[in-house]
Amino acid sequence: MNEQQRKEMNQINQANPADIKSDQEENLDRLKNIDSDELIGKYFQTTYEPPNLKKAKKRRREDVKIHYDYQVPEDMANIGKDKKFLIRTYGCQMNEHDTEVMAGLLTDMGYQSTDNAQEADIILLNTCAIRENAENKVFGEIGHLKTLKTENPDVILGVCGCMSQEESVVNRILKKHPFIDMIFGTHNIHRLPQLLKEAMFGKEMVVEVWSKEGDIIENLPKVRKGKIKGWVNIMYGCDKFCTYCIVPYTRGKERSRRPEDIIQEVRQLAAQGYKEVTLLGQNVNAYGKDLTDIEYGLGDLMDEISKIDIPRVRFTTSHPRDFDDRLIEVLAKGGNLLDHIHLPVQSGSSEVLRVMARRYTRERYLELVDKIRTAMPNATLTTDIIVGFPNETDEQFEETLSLVEEVGFESAYTFIYSPREGTPAARWEDNIPMEVKKERLQRLNKLINKQSAEAMKKYEGQTVKVLVEGESKKNPDVLAGYTERNKLVNFKAPTSAIGKIVEVKITNAKTWSLDGEMVEDAVEVK
Ligand code: SAH
Numbered sequence: 116m117n118e119q120q121r122k123e124m125n126q127i128n129q130a131n132p133a134d135i136k137s138d139q140e141e142n143l144d145r146l147k148n149i150d151s152d153e154l155i156g157k158y159f160q161t162t163y164e165p166p167n168l169k170k171a172k173k174r175r176r177e178d179v180k181i182h183y184d185y186q187v188p189e190d191m192a193n194i195g196k197d198k199k200f201l202i203r204t205y206g207c208q209m210n211e212h213d214t215e216v217m218a219g220l221l222t223d224m225g226y227q228s229t230d231n232a233q234e235a236d237i238i239l240l241n242t243c244a245i246r247e248n249a250e251n252k253v254f255g256e257i258g259h260l261k262t263l264k265t266e267n268p269d270v271i272l273g274v275c276g277c278m279s280q281e282e283s284v285v286n287r288i289l290k291k292h293p294f295i296d297m298i299f300g301t302h303n304i305h306r307l308p309q310l311l312k313e314a315m316f317g318k319e320m321v322v323e324v325w326s327k328e329g330d331i332i333e334n335l336p337k338v339r340k341g342k343i344k345g346w347v348n349i350m351y352g353c354d355k356f357c358t359y360c361i362v363p364y365t366r367g368k369e370r371s372r373r374p375e376d377i378i379q380e381v382r383q384l385a386a387q388g389y390k391e392v393t394l395l396g397q398n399v400n401a402y403g404k405d406l407t408d409i410e411y412g413l414g415d416l417m418d419e420i421s422k423i424d425i426p427r428v429r430f431t432t433s434h435p436r437d438f439d440d441r442l443i444e445v446l447a448k449g450g451n452l453l454d455h456i457h458l459p460v461q462s463g464s465s466e467v468l469r470v471m472a473r474r475y476t477r478e479r480y481l482e483l484v485d486k487i488r489t490a491m492p493n494a495t496l497t498t499d500i501i502v503g504f505p506n507e508t509d510e511q512f513e514e515t516l517s518l519v520e521e522v523g524f525e526s527a528y529t530f531i532y533s534p535r536e537g538t539p540a541a542r543w544e545d546n547i548p549m550e551v552k553k554e555r556l557q558r559l560n561k562l563i564n565k566q567s568a569e570a571m572k573k574y575e576g577q578t579v580k581v582l583v584e585g586e587s588k589k590n591p592d593v594l595a596g597y598t599e600r601n602k603l604v605n606f607k608a609p610t611s612a613i614g615k616i617v618e619v620k621i622t623n624a625k626t627w628s629l630d631g632e633m634v635e636d637a638v639e640v641k
């Protein structure tokens with residue numbers, strides 16, 4: 116510990132809880148009266164830049180630094196003793212995995228987790244900015260938290276995740292919700308202990324949002340949500356800049372973790388008894404492009420991971436543009452690499468794809484699907500689709516429907532286009548009326564449901580391998596798990612089957628799930 120840290124430690128040790136409370140109350144009062152522009156200038160603009168396509172595109176050449184030396188600062192190691200934390204997660208799997216890291220950091224500081232907001236000493240909202248309704252949910256929750264803060268001024272409230280990377284969101288919180296204690300960005304997660312300290316003992320709202328994004332922090336502690344399936348980040352950020360999407364701005368540039376670090380993490384999970392890993396990235400097919408000292412891509416990584424003794428390996432999300440032959444060749448070998456591929460297409464119209472800047476056409480996408488099907492005849496394909504993109508005509512939407520049929524997607528996440536401030540598409544008129552967007556979404560969902568039901572029907576009478584995750588949400592007497600191709604199966608079995616891969620005979624198919632009977636009592640198969 117250096118002199119400065121010792122001083123800070125003394126201050127913390129000597130702080131009287133009553134003083135801290137009054138500081139926080141004082142802070143609240145002060146924030147109510149403050150000129151928020153002054154506050155923004157002081158705490159925000161120095162560390163934040165709003166989305167800027169031109170500038171963001173230049174960032175690719177910047178160096179990536181990897182830090183292996185992470186440690187919770189000594190003076191924060193025990194700060195959470197007898198205290199509890201609650202993290203609400205609003206976003207994608209990467210966002211959920213960030214929650215696991217923050218839970219790890221807080222646990223290292225002595226905190227315990229709770230589901231009850233009333234008994235939490237710290238509440239973090241890990242937000243998502245992908246569509247407007249995701250943001251509205253968070254603002255709704257911030258409203259609820261105000262009551263909680265009034266009842267318990269000691270509770271520390273934090274907003275983090277993708278929304279905090281947006282200037283407009285931070286401004287709105289500073290102006291309208293000054294009772295929030297801290298806002299931090301997606302590049303600042305490892306700084307949680309320091310930020311928490313500032314929020315607890317400082318007088319101001321703590322805002323730290325770095326637009327700098329060059330770094331990868333290894334060895335962060337994690338408290339994973341389950342003991343059966345685990346997520347492993349293989350890369351961060353996205354450089355694809357699809358014209359509608361906020362992610363390249365909220366998550367920064369593409370940075371690949373070193374293969375050896377990823378492999379070590381997967382090995383550790385295997386050693387701990389995990390049965391499935393999902394390799395995560397916004398655009399996993401670009402994995403390795405930024406590793407300048409080695410020629411190494413996702414195919415090479417998957418090939419190595421296939422040799423690790425873990426029964427199931429998945430990856431998400433794939434971008435069709437970078438899905439190369441090497442990856443197809445490796446996936447076709449099977450083994451623990453599962454034959455379910457999530458391959459977002461977004462639209463079936465080449466013209467819409469062009470203005471979305473997806474950098475492939477309908478024809479190229481179909482060629483890729485053909486290649487995958489030739490190499491892996493049983494592969495299941497799922498996708499993401501946006502309807503109502505600016506200027507999307509009825510004919511162009513029909514092309515999406517016909518593509519969905521032609522590929523035979525077995526399920527899809529479907530979305531109504533939502534303009535995101537700072538993206539190129541947000542400057543174009545959002546000119547498809549909401550009724551039309553809704554009608555297109557309904558027609559698309561109807562088709563997807565039909566295809567899903569048909570795909571499910573084929574399983575009737577078949578025996579499938581199910582990784583049993585736990586009791587079914589609807590009925591605790593029934594267990595639930597997923598097949599290799601990610602179909603949800605509900606079946607009666609003793610709870611001793613949880614965490615194992617068992618054989619289940621399918622008796623009845625529904626639109627989104629299968630019912631079945633376990634073939635042998637809790638006998639594990641691989
Ligand atoms: N990286 C992934 C997707 C990340 S976001 C990929 O490229 O495939 C998940 C999905 O949200 C996207 O595939 C897209 O379908 C949808 N999405 C992203 N931005 C959106 C927006 N502005 N409006 C509506 N849907 C959007």
Ligand code: SF4
Binds near residue numbers: 355434
């Ligand atoms: Fe967004 Fe995915 Fe496009 Fe990246 S590849 S910009 S994350 S939709």
Ligand code: F3S
Binds near residue numbers: 207210365
């Ligand atoms: Fe949302 Fe950020 Fe994920 S915007 S979808 S949480 S990367």
